[in-house]
Amino acid sequence: MSAALTKKILFVLGGPGAGKGTQCSKLVEKFGFVHLSAGDLLREERQSGSANGELIDRMIKEGQIVPVKITLSLLQQAMNRSGRDLFLIDGFPRNFDNLQGWQEEMAEDEFQVQGVLFYDCPESVMEERLMERGKTSGRTDDNAEAIRKRFRTYLDSTMPVIMYYEKQDKVFKVDATPGPDEVFEATSALIGPLVADNTHATMSFEESMTTFYVAFAEQQLDQVCQALGDMRISAQRSSSGGADAAAVRNEMLRACELKAQGLQTSALEQLKQACAGADVDVDAALIAFARCSALGAARDAAPRFSSCLETIFATQARASLDRVRGSKQTAKVNENGYIDRAFYVEALSELLTGATDIMNAVADVTSDAQVLQQVLSPIHSSSAGIALQIVQMYAGDARMVAWERRANAQAQRDPRQALEGDDVEADESLQMMDLFLDELAFIIRVLVSYTAFLTTVCEGLGQQDGSDGFQTKVQELSGVYLVLERFYVFQSVHKATAIAEPQELEQGVYVSSVVEDVSFVLNKAFFRASQCMSYHTTLSIVIALVDALESQYLPAILALPSRPCVIPLIPTNATTASGSNVARSSSTTRLDTEAEGEQNDVSFSDMLLQAVDEDLERSLQEEARLIMTINSAFMSGEFIHALHEKINEFSRAGFPNDAPILECLPTPIHEMSEAFRSIVANEVQEVLSRSLRKRLSLVIQRQMDEQLQYVLTSTQYDAFGSQGSPLLQLVEQEVIKNRELHRYERALCSAPFEDLVEAVTQDLTSCVERALLVSRKPCNDLGALQLEREVTDMLARTSTLVPQKSLRAAFTRLFQVVFILNLMQPSHVLDYLASVREELSVETITTLLRMRVDFKQQDVVRAVEQMTKVDVKNAASKTSAPH
Structure with missing residues (x-):
């Protein structure tokens, strides 16, 4: 009869660690569901020794996927055996193959899918829960690496199934982030109407009691145990009739339990039979023991059942x-x-x-x-x-x-x-x-x-x-x-x-091989340490990692600029410090060996050319090593930062009650990251100081002295707007189209190149400001407007080199200089004194005001006097202010 009942089914899906098992247990207790797990059924069948069990065992050992028909057959048998009609199926269907098999094999009129109970939970929360569970679960797959793989599988395979049912409006979505009780409250609210509408969800207490007496009269142990279980559930859930009715139900339940004890002898005999013989079916023995336990005879059954399992497991071991x-x-x-x-x-x-x-x-x-x-x-x-x-x-x-x-x-x-x-x-x-x-x-x-x-x-x-x-x-x-x-x-x-040797990261971009090798070693060592599930073991290994970084790895990166090695150079015409092209590269300026054989004497000019080429080759190799050092230090900082985050996440999730691992280290890991960022910054400055910085300063000062003028007529101002100014042409030639800069772009990782461009831009703005102040360039109102236009255009043009990075900070002082020069009257500086004094000194502001030829000198003198008084007053107030 039970097999003919229409089964109403909820698939329970969610990522690993979403709390499906906990919620299913609560739903069973409150609503009387039967909870079935496809994975558990497969494991039980595998250990049963049946033909299907041997097939499952063989396929798993050979790495094959168990056919969905076997899983469906086990689910169907379990549902029919239960004699019930409301089911939670946990962890199924895992993918579309499972879903298609269900739709083909399970008759809709008998097995009705009510929908999917979907526990939605962020990956970080699930990983934290599983790491905590791994301490006591006995499961070897509750570790960080395995967890992430399971989550990827869930996203790739199971989420499409959920989306399929979502289109049919059959998904009961529950936020699984809060605690179990809050999640269960939300679950109950969602599926309560479904349970209420189900006339066969669970038998009433009276129906279960009737079933019990019928089964007892017929000495049907399984049905007696099932009916007792239904009565206990109904007694816990039912609120009809108030406290008096509940007391009556409990009394009736105790009476049935006492009556059921009369079947203990029969249950113990069945257990004896199940445990007899050389080839014992573990599942059959377990079911027989469960009957004894349900009838209150667990302690009487324990010796025989224990002896049976001991024999089985001793043999298996x-x-x-x-x-x-x-x-x-x-x-x-x-x-x-x-x-x-x-x-x-x-x-x-x-x-x-x-x-x-x-x-x-x-x-x-x-x-x-x-x-x-x-x-x-x-x-x-x-x-x-x-x-x-x-x-x-x-x-x-x-x-x-x-x-x-x-x-x-x-x-x-x-x-x-x-x-x-x-x-x-x-x-x-x-x-x-x-x-x-x-x-x-x-x-x-x-x-x-x-x-x-x-x-x-x-x-x-x-x-x-x-x-x-x-x-x-x-x-x-x-x-x-x-x-x-x-x-x-x-x-x-x-x-x-x-x-360590140069390693090409991408075309023309070289790093030291030590970065990849050490990153692999440290990450693998930390992963292994985390597998040991011991706070002190993990802490000891992390201390060893930091020690290795500090004592060996950091010195190795610092030594890269002087470490002998040959780095393949990008085939391009080299640019000397003066900006002229050297027409002969090192490969084409070597003396021809055949010609050398014919001539006993080498001309002085050939010797000089060879010496120049060797010097140039040596200089380019030094520069290449500097660039490789920058790339290596940058990537070192990145992988150490990632390791820092990984350790922090593991410590928080795996050992929430212990001191954070990162706070217990002799040398904080973030200091190591800062050390590598400092290397990048220092080597960037070293690269710039080799040629580009010196040339930029000289060229801009010479241009300011000889060509640039800022006392303009309206005609000149308009001409500069349409044709471009000499300063912008200089920036275009010396920065935007600079060959060295483009060579660095091809040889550096993107982030260090952005740092390099920022440093070049800072040098550019400093050089322009210094040239203006040193030359005390006279300007009028149109000249000041022209300078503002040039500075704005300089910012726009340099920003094209690094679209992802803002360079405005490098222009802060220069924009302040332009602001002072564009004041309508010298006295207006007093209105903005607090802000401009953050960047500029009183002397600098005075110089800028005196550069305006259209300002009256007495107005400038008066403004400077007032500005000096305000500045002295502010300094005195700061000195007297309490600390």
Whole structure:
């Protein structure tokens, strides 16, 4: 009869960590839904030993996708078995293939999809929740890297399914950001009407009681247990009749529970049968135990059920150990004498994941601490004992003791002195250590997750292990990991700095290879440290990373300008300091070898040309190294800033109750970022000082002295507006079309080039201001307007070099100079004195006022006197003001 009921279904979808499981549990309790998880059903079937289970197991091991028909078949069977008609299906459909399979296989008149319950949650919130859950979940995929991959899969595959139902107005969207209670309140408000409209959502208390007595009379254990469960739900939810009616229902429920105890003997007998024989079906045994628990016989059933599970898991654990031994015998040895150790990690993960799955299933059936301890302890003992043996075998094959001894010897020396010179680790050695650290971090994570899981599933579980338990092993492995990771970081960074060479980032843009190499090492080391799920381990590794940056990496970047190397130069005519073109490049000015063979004497002019070319080549290589240093320092600052953000995010999400990791470092990471930004700024100034800055100052001063004039007639003013002025032509030639500047643009990363242009612009405006003041260029009102027009046009033209960056700050002082020159009367300066004095001195303002030939000198003198008095008064008030 139950299979013929029309099933009303809500798909429950949302990103990983959105809280779907928590909300489903609350919905089951309040509204009487049946909660089904496609993933759980597949795992249960896989472990059942059935034909489908063996197929699922084989396909998962081979990396194949389990056909959607199998998932649908399991869902359909579960719904029919329940005898109910209101379902939450969690985590399905995950993609359009799942959706299409549902529509093809599940008859609409029997399985009616009411819509999608969609828990919407930002990625950052979900990641924070999963990182916290990872401490106790026993799941190995609750780590930062795996979380982000799962979120990408969710966006790419599941979101289109949600959008499909959204077009049909069948999405119940809930903001999952707040706490669980607030989210559940919003969920209840959304789906309440759906439940109210469903006449078959749950049976009434009276109907469930009728079903109970019918089933009891027929000695149908499953139906009796189901009816008792329905009665308990109805008793909790029903508010009709007030407190008196509730008391009556509770009394009737207790009567039924007492009556059901008469079936305990039958339930225990079924459990005995389910646990008998050599090939026990774990699912069948678990269902039989669940019946006993529902009838109040969990403690009576526990010894037999515990013995059954102990036998099963002891057998499975020994089989895992035998497979590991077999894999070890057949594993190939590489050229460095190591075997592929992946089978250790896989066996350990599979063993402990299987244990956590069955423990969770038992904990879902009963919450009796005594029963849980009795049933779960043998499972843990069997799994833990073999797991520790696997770890010990792994340590031997990985030569952990030898690595530890070597790293300890290194740690006893001062790392700043020990890693000098050409004493670098071989590539093969670092690769083997890197692989070992990956495996070790994963093993630590599996053990830590499993240990934390034990405390959540049953208090005191696993504490009887003593000194040989997981806690001791985790501490031992963590100690080894810390020593080796520090060794790996320092050796890898040292090697990266020792073998650094120019690396082409894009055409014509070079950085030192040390940037990419060190960035990779530090990010990988931090990722591994985060996998260990230990605050102190992570903090220790982050301190090692900062130490390596400060003691090795920063000095290496600072030394790049003087480090011998050859950087391929962009094929272009070089520009000398005077701006003239050198017609012969280094490749074309070498003496012809054949001609040299024919002539015994080399002319003085050829020798001179060769010397000039060699000098030019040397100068260009020095400049190229400076530019490579700028690029390398800029990229270093970027990757260190990204590492800073990553550490901060992990610390906040993973250890919210501990001191922030970034606040516990001897040298703050942000200071390292500032150090690299300072290198960029200093080297930019060095590049400018080599030629461009000197020439710009000389050219502008000469132009100001010889050509520029600012006492203009209206005709001259109009002519400059249409034809352009000599100053703008100079800026166009010396800055906008400057060959050196365009060569730097091709050779620098975009951000450092913007900094360079800003520095050039600052030099330009300073040179113009200085030339004006040194020459005391006379001007009239039209000349002042012309200068304002020129400065405005200079800002517009220089801004074309870097459209994404504002250069206005570089023009602040020059615009103030122009403002003073454009005053209508000298006395007007007093109205704006406070603002102009922020940039200009009284002497400078005086000079500018005297440059205006159309100002009366007595007016200028009077304005200067008043300005001086105001300035003295302001200075005195600042001196006397309390600090």
